[in-house]
Amino acid sequence: MPRPVIGVFDSGFGGLTVLKGLLEVIPDAEYLYFGDTARLPYGSKSVETVARYACEAARFLEQQGAELLVIACNTATALALEQIRAAASVKVLGVIEPGAQRAAAASRSRRVVVIGTEATISSHAYQKALAALQIESLEKACPLLVPLVEEGWVEHAVTEQVAKLYLGEAFSDGFGSADVLLLGCTHYPLLKPILHRVVPENVRLVDSAESVALAVQNLVSAGTAEVSRLSKAPQQERIGAAHARFFVTDSVEKFRRLGARFLGQEIRDITHVDLKE
Amino acid sequence: MPRPVIGVFDSGFGGLTVLKGLLEVIPDAEYLYFGDTARLPYGSKSVETVARYACEAARFLEQQGAELLVIACNTATALALEQIRAAASVKVLGVIEPGAQRAAAASRSRRVVVIGTEATISSHAYQKALAALQIESLEKACPLLVPLVEEGWVEHAVTEQVAKLYLGEAFSDGFGSADVLLLGCTHYPLLKPILHRVVPENVRLVDSAESVALAVQNLVSAGTAEVSRLSKAPQQERIGAAHARFFVTDSVEKFRRLGARFLGQEIRDITHVDLKE
Numbered sequence A, B: 001m002p003r004p005v006i007g008v009f010d011s012g013f014g015g016l017t018v019l020k021g022l023l024e025v026i027p028d029a030e031y032l033y034f035g036d037t038a039r040l041p042y043g044s045k046s047v048e049t050v051a052r053y054a055c056e057a058a059r060f061l062e063q064q065g066a067e068l069l070v071i072a073c074n075t076a077t078a079l080a081l082e083q084i085r086a087a088a089s090v091k092v093l094g095v096i097e098p099g100a101q102r103a104a105a106a107s108r109s110r111r112v113v114v115i116g117t118e119a120t121i122s123s124h125a126y127q128k129a130l131a132a133l134q135i136e137s138l139e140k141a142c143p144l145l146v147p148l149v150e151e152g153w154v155e156h157a158v159t160e161q162v163a164k165l166y167l168g169e170a171f172s173d174g175f176g177s178a179d180v181l182l183l184g185c186t187h188y189p190l191l192k193p194i195l196h197r198v199v200p201e202n203v204r205l206v207d208s209a210e211s212v213a214l215a216v217q218n219l220v221s222a223g224t225a226e227v228s229r230l231s232k233a234p235q236q237e238r239i240g241a242a243h244a245r246f247f248v249t250d251s252v253e254k255f256r257r258l259g260a261r262f263l264g265q266e267i268r269d270i271t272h273v274d275l276k277e
Helices: A015-025 A047-063 A074-087 A096-106 A118-123 A125-131 A145-150 A157-171 A188-198 A208-222 A225-232 A252-263 B015-025 B047-063 B074-087 B096-106 B118-123 B125-131 B145-150 B157-171 B188-198 B208-222 B225-232 B252-263
Strands: A005-010 A030-035 A068-071 A091-093 A111-116 A136-141 A180-183 A204-207 A243-248 A270-272 B005-010 B030-035 B068-071 B091-093 B111-116 B136-141 B180-183 B204-207 B243-248 B270-272
Touching (some): A015 A030, A068 A074, A074 A118, A096 A125, A096 A180, A096 A208, A111 A118, A111 A157, A118 A136, A125 A136, A145 A157, A157 A188, A157 B157, A180 A188, A243 A252, B015 B030, B015 B208, B015 B252, B068 B208, B074 B125, B091 B208, B096 B111, B096 B125, B145 B157, B145 B188, B157 B188, B180 B208, B243 B252
Parallel strands (some): A030 A243, B068 B091, B111 B180, B243 B270
């Protein structure tokens, strides 16, 4: 019986933190990762543009054989989840719902601060998802954190200063009682040490990358029709490292180099693709 | 007699500093500005991707009636000028040659520091252009300066600290005698006050945006075949403000809002276009 195939999509590199989480909880699947690196970042772009790009990516992953799609990009989830679902014929999971659920479970004060890109925050997708769980939230766009991570300044004084400026504002203004910081961008897990230092001591960090991996695992354990083979595969066939193939729209070399930082291991089997939109 | 039509192309907003320079020196032309905002930034992308996008933009501007094309983007000039020239049937001017010439004229020590995006610097286009003018150069990629400008932090302590880190490295290492800083990215003119403060006192800033405007003016004065109407138009027909139309691939509203910062005046007449690549 062939391995089940999970498609993971992001605008570029950040989704690799989601793939890292998936590899930990479901190591026996086959993964197809699509990074739209020629058109990144999505975080500063409009709904129409992000939706068009994301639907093209979803169709590509399905053509490659994906049986379940994970939208490992907060901006694409926030702006285009319904359009992607309409464009795809397999089950589609976004990062926002699982992140919001995990934050709600972690908060005692029922107040959560959410950080993300300009587009994610402007969409208020997290605020709506949290409100449905009776959680009050304050959303703060942090546009410089992605470029700082991509510059490799993940433990740098400048990054700490920028994070302090963004989060100082967020945790003031009557939101001092918030006890969860929800990382609404898949680049941010790399900044966890700095973020821990700049938020009040009692604040827990909830990482949407981890949350979605657990949501996929639940789906697999529940054995839904679409991904039933994941749970039905006999134990002896699950042995061995997961296999992952990568597709990118810009330079393969750059993806190999930068991507390793996000995935925490070497990246092989990268193919350049041209989406002729 | 109709006004001559100059097409100006950039990945997004930075080219507006070039347009600003052009409006000052040739106020009587008609301008068509194309900002590829859905696919910005180009500065972190590969030669192939940037060349493909830039050629599409050049063709679009020609279809709209441009009689001369100004590539107001250092990355596109550095990576794809020859390909754009091959794709276009009108005269094409880039920013690098004019910038290098102006820097060479301004330097007494014959040593110049060049800053730009990762892609521009990796191409060594400035180093080659300057070497041809017997100028020794040190090139330094400054990937965070564009996001800092786009965050609006043009007079911010963090930006000054980042600039100090980048330029401190550049002006050390035996390059302390450099007396010109060449701004090899059209976003950087907005950072002139900060850049002045962080470089040695005797260092002059040369701005590729201004330089290309002067190069276009020279071309016009010389009355080359392609743009002869520019210089032949009788004086009385030159009266009145220049007319500019703008085409963008992402949100019109965002371009209006952010763009005004770069152009230094309100932007009207913006059309959204979809380049079906």
